[in-house]
Amino acid sequence: MSSPANKKGSFGVAQVILFLSIAILVIVVAFPVLLILFNAFWVEDHFDLANTISILKQPMTYEALTNSLIIASMSTIGSTIVGTFFAWLVTRTDIPYHNFMKSMFLVPFMLPSFIGAIAWKMLLSPNAGLINRFFMDHLGFDGPIFNIYSYYGISAVEVMYLFPFVFIQVCGALERMDPTLEESARISGAGLLTITRKITIPLVMPSILSGALLIMLYSMAHFGTVAVLGIERGIYNIPVLIYERIHQSGGSFESIRMGAILATVLVISAAIIIWAQRKILSTGHYQIIGGKSFRPTQLKLRGLRIPLMLFCFAYIGFTIVLPTVIIFLVGGLSTYGLPFTPENLSLANYKFILFDFDVTRDAIFNSVTLGFTAAVITMFAGVMISYVIVKMKVRGKGILEFLGMLPFSVPGSVIALGVILAWSGQFGINLYNTVWIILVAYIARYMAFSLKANSAALEQIHDSLIEAARACGATMWQSLKDIVLPLAKPGMLAAFFLIFLPSLRELTVSIMLYAPTTRTIGVAIYTLNEDGETVISCALAGIALIIIVLGQFIINHFNKKAGV
Amino acid sequence: MRKKGIMLIVAAVMALMTAVLAGCGGGPKQQSSGSGSGGAAKSGNKLVIYTSMKESLIGGIVKGFKAKYPDIEVDYQSAGAGKLMAKIAAERQSGKILADVIWTSEVPDFYSMKSENILEPYTPSNIKELLNPFDDYDGSFTAARLGTLGVIINTDKIKEAPTTWSDIYTKPEYKNAFGIADPALSGTSYMSVALLEQKYGWDYFQKLHEAGARIGKGSGQVIDDTSVGELSACLGVDYITNSKIAKGAHLKMCYMNEPNALLMVPSPVAIFKGSQHMDAAKKFVDYLLSAEAQQMVADAGTVPVRSDVKQDPKHGLPTPEDALKNGIKVKYTEILPEKENTIKKFTEIIGKK
Numbered sequence: 029m030s031s032p033a034n035k036k037g038s039f040g041v042a043q044v045i046l047f048l049s050i051a052i053l054v055i056v057v058a059f060p061v062l063l064i065l066f067n068a069f070w071v072e073d074h075f076d077l078a079n080t081i082s083i084l085k086q087p088m089t090y091e092a093l094t095n096s097l098i099i100a101s102m103s104t105i106g107s108t109i110v111g112t113f114f115a116w117l118v119t120r121t122d123i124p125y126h127n128f129m130k131s132m133f134l135v136p137f138m139l140p141s142f143i144g145a146i147a148w149k150m151l152l153s154p155n156a157g158l159i160n161r162f163f164m165d166h167l168g169f170d171g172p173i174f175n176i177y178s179y180y181g182i183s184a185v186e187v188m189y190l191f192p193f194v195f196i197q198v199c200g201a202l203e204r205m206d207p208t209l210e211e212s213a214r215i216s217g218a219g220l221l222t223i224t225r226k227i228t229i230p231l232v233m234p235s236i237l238s239g240a241l242l243i244m245l246y247s248m249a250h251f252g253t254v255a256v257l258g259i260e261r262g263i264y265n266i267p268v269l270i271y272e273r274i275h276q277s278g279g280s281f282e283s284i285r286m287g288a289i290l291a292t293v294l295v296i297s298a299a300i301i302i303w304a305q306r307k308i309l310s311t312g313h314y315q316i317i318g319g320k321s322f323r324p325t326q327l328k329l330r331g332l333r334i335p336l337m338l339f340c341f342a343y344i345g346f347t348i349v350l351p352t353v354i355i356f357l358v359g360g361l362s363t364y365g366l367p368f369t370p371e372n373l374s375l376a377n378y379k380f381i382l383f384d385f386d387v388t389r390d391a392i393f394n395s396v397t398l399g400f401t402a403a404v405i406t407m408f409a410g411v412m413i414s415y416v417i418v419k420m421k422v423r424g425k426g427i428l429e430f431l432g433m434l435p436f437s438v439p440g441s442v443i444a445l446g447v448i449l450a451w452s453g454q455f456g457i458n459l460y461n462t463v464w465i466i467l468v469a470y471i472a473r474y475m476a477f478s479l480k481a482n483s484a485a486l487e488q489i490h491d492s493l494i495e496a497a498r499a500c501g502a503t504m505w506q507s508l509k510d511i512v513l514p515l516a517k518p519g520m521l522a523a524f525f526l527i528f529l530p531s532l533r534e535l536t537v538s539i540m541l542y543a544p545t546t547r548t549i550g551v552a553i554y555t556l557n558e559d560g561e562t563v564i565s566c567a568l569a570g571i572a573l574i575i576i577v578l579g580q581f582i583i584n585h586f587n588k589k590a591g592v
Numbered sequence: 593m594r595k596k597g598i599m600l601i602v603a604a605v606m607a608l609m610t611a612v613l614a615g616c617g618g619g620p621k622q623q624s625s626g627s628g629s630g631g632a633a634k635s636g637n638k639l640v641i642y643t644s645m646k647e648s649l650i651g652g653i654v655k656g657f658k659a660k661y662p663d664i665e666v667d668y669q670s671a672g673a674g675k676l677m678a679k680i681a682a683e684r685q686s687g688k689i690l691a692d693v694i695w696t697s698e699v700p701d702f703y704s705m706k707s708e709n710i711l712e713p714y715t716p717s718n719i720k721e722l723l724n725p726f727d728d729y730d731g732s733f734t735a736a737r738l739g740t741l742g743v744i745i746n747t748d749k750i751k752e753a754p755t756t757w758s759d760i761y762t763k764p765e766y767k768n769a770f771g772i773a774d775p776a777l778s779g780t781s782y783m784s785v786a787l788l789e790q791k792y793g794w795d796y797f798q799k800l801h802e803a804g805a806r807i808g809k810g811s812g813q814v815i816d817d818t819s820v821g822e823l824s825a826c827l828g829v830d831y832i833t834n835s836k837i838a839k840g841a842h843l844k845m846c847y848m849n850e851p852n853a854l855l856m857v858p859s860p861v862a863i864f865k866g867s868q869h870m871d872a873a874k875k876f877v878d879y880l881l882s883a884e885a886q887q888m889v890a891d892a893g894t895v896p897v898r899s900d901v902k903q904d905p906k907h908g909l910p911t912p913e914d915a916l917k918n919g920i921k922v923k924y925t926e927i928l929p930e931k932e933n934t935i936k937k938f939t940e941i942i943g944k945k
Contacts, residue, residue, distance in 0.1 A: 150820075154822075155769065155821060156820045259774065260771075260807060260809070261806075262807075262943040262944075362839050363840055364841070365746075365816065365818075365819030365820040365821065365843075448685075539675075540682075555670075557813065558810035559810055559811075560810060560811070560813045561646070
């Protein structure tokens with residue numbers, strides 16, 4: 029069973045990699061989280077469980093947990109259906125413009141969900157939402173057609189912005205899948221349904237599940253959408269409750285402790301989710317890159333081709349174009365609440381935030397540099413750690429995987445809290461109030477993305493390829509360099525995007541860590557919005573969207589050149 | 593050969609991690625400002641102000657201060673009072689408060705900071721010219737603005753301005769359409785909840801709840817929600833409303849015609865003990881309380897602490913003396929220990945489904 033990487037002699041190197049992987053995760057991830065746990069249970073030099081339990085017993089805690097579960101389940105189910113369906117549509121059918129659609133379906137991944145929530149609030153708030161108003165004023169409806177301030181509203185918005193997690197994974201799996209498997213089934217007389225059920229779905233199931241898992245974890249720990257759409261109607265989940273608690277009491281140590289306790293509830297939920305996923309995945313393990321060249325066959329949609337295409341365009345228009353347009357329009361208003369008429373619209377806000385407003389200029393620069401640096405570091409660290417987890421059969425790597433998933437399940441604000449406790453001088457290193465502390469927090473937070481993407485890619489590299497290389501006399505390094513790394517490159521690049529683009533609009537971590545000169549884009553947008561500078565924050569959101577889309581465009585261009 | 597290759601990756605990763613953790617130079621970027629860490633970096637003359645005042649107010653004042661003292665570098669962080677206190681708490685735990693000056697509207701915070709002995713007493717040189725709302729003034733903090741709150745109405749939705757606090761729950765146009773900012777986020781909102789409770793008891797909020805009042809978010813956002821028509825009216829802060837009216841928002845700020853029922857919330861300014869820029873901090877406090885800066889306070893659409901500055905009648909604000917006289921009286925030291933309970937009770941009553 030043991031893989032050649034470990035068996036053939038290179039014992040020392042393997043140990044070093046393992047040690048280093050653990051060291052990185054412990055220092056960057058586990059240490060801050062442990063400090064949180066320590067602060068959750070340790071009151072003034074002694075272990076105090078009674079206090080912890082009394083907080084957990086409060087009805088608000090139950091309600092927050094229930095809400096977290098309801099919203100996360102609805103979002104996960106919705107996103108998985110939407111993501112899988114569209115992934116299948118653009119990769120395996122002859123739907124027109126599928127390349128264009130594929131890139132459009134990835135757009136929401138770039139859009140910050142809290143900006144989406146702000147946009148949807150403008151469109152679907154019950155009294156003033158533009159869509160609701162249209163129905164009430166022009167079509168004779170008595171009340172709003174949809175109230176965005178509800179479980180359905182929150183989940184719908186989360187689905188719109190989270191489904192690419194599944195979409196991206198399933199697309200990858202479907203594209204890389206060996207079509208001869210399906211063909212041979214068809215030749216043997218299996219119908220489309222049987223093929224889908226027995227071949228296609230089992231083959232892409234790991235990708236679907238790992239995407240769904242990402243969404244579940246993300247949604248459980250997600251702050252932005254619930255904060256924007258839920259608070260006013262008393263809907264809050266655990267991250268929002270933590271945020272509220274910490275701010276409610278003017279940030280007393282007591283409330284920071286309380287936040288830490290609530291966060292441990294999330295950490296435990298995450299552990300359960302990860303355990304469940306491993307349980308499911310261990311029932312079937314597939315390596316689907318066979319090392320042969322292939323081209324997936326496409327299903328002919330025939331009569332459904334045009335209706336499905338129109339459906340996709342309508343979906344794109346409704347969920348991507350409409351909110352984006354609203355953000356840009358509101359960003360052009362002189363003050364929020366005025367109608368969108370030419371005399372009320374101008375570029376003044378855009379000019380102000382780009383040239384005259386230090387806060388927003390700093391924010392853009394900080395976010396771009398932070399995002400890039402975090403992405404590069406995390407990508408390299410991630411591929412190394414994933415290699416240990418996936419390809420090296422060493423004891424204790426489960427701990428490694430759990431360590432890597434940890435920050436993803438802890439709300440950003442709590443990671444930030446942990447990072448503050450760890451890196452502000454008490455242990456010899458003081459990064460507080462510098463960009464470095466945000467960078468460390470980003471690395472901790474996004475390590476999970478990198479590990480997921482890299483291990484998914486590494487898992488699909490069949491051991492036989494490495495074995496073949498080793499049998500032909502290649503050293504371990506040569507087989508790594510010539511076989512593993514080239515095949516892992518898509519995973520590494522995926523990791524880079526999965527980190528760089530989200531960190532451009534990261535909010536929950538940086539809001540706790542920013543200093544006067546280290547505001548990030550997300551912080552600037554959120555605080556301006558919360559301060560009631562709606563038009564300025566929308567203008568900045570618009571600029572951020574342009575930067576993000578531009579960044580994506582440049583990256584795609586490079587990828588094409590590199591032939592990936 | 594193979595070991596060398598692996599070690600290369602290993603070394604690269606190690607180098608990256610070290611670079612990050614040590615925060616050593618040569619990284620992609622470090623802000624030009626002296627980082628506040630460890631005192632090793634030269635923090636120069638950079639004065640840091642934490643404030644809950646919005647850009648439209650603090651921006652101009654800092655600009656004016658910079659013009660007067662070009663050799664003092666100033667930076668400010670504008671956020672809700674709750675957020676700032678959370679930041680200060682975290683900073684205290686890590687051993688050093690990075691702000692030199694704090695200026696918010698959450699008066700009880702100042703009393704608690706005073707009792708925790710982290711404020712540097714400083715009586716401004718121009719104290720005699722100022723109106724002081726604090727009976728127990730000892731220089732720990734000085735009011736730099738007499739903020740007022742009123743009922744902000746959307747003039748497209750509500751034609752007749754409210755005149756009493758009971759209008760909000762008796763008149764139909766406020767039904768399900770009145771918002772109050774989240775007191776957990778906004779210091780002014782917390783203070784106005786405490787003041788209204790003092791004056792009218794929890795019964796008042798019970799009635800508001802029955803009339804469908806809602807908890808909004810930040811103090812600015814409820815005003816934008818009112819402006820767009822999601823709410824018809826809200827409890828709002830003077831200068832935020834006035835800056836939006838100046839830009840054309842269909843809003844009106846209304847004060848109630850009841851004796852001693854004005855929501856007046858002083859915004860104290862204080863200097864932290866152990867500030868590295870004590871001299872600059874004192875200069876800033878003096879400047880903030882000078883006629884020049886207080887004129888900016890008045891022009892931004894809120895009530896100054898000096899009676900010698902001009903108030904633009906278009907804002908319809910009370911004079912500083914009237915604000916002081918008509919404000920709902922409260923013993924800050926008494927409401928201080930109740931803060932968490934007040935917010936909790938408010939949330940329970942208004943947020944009840």
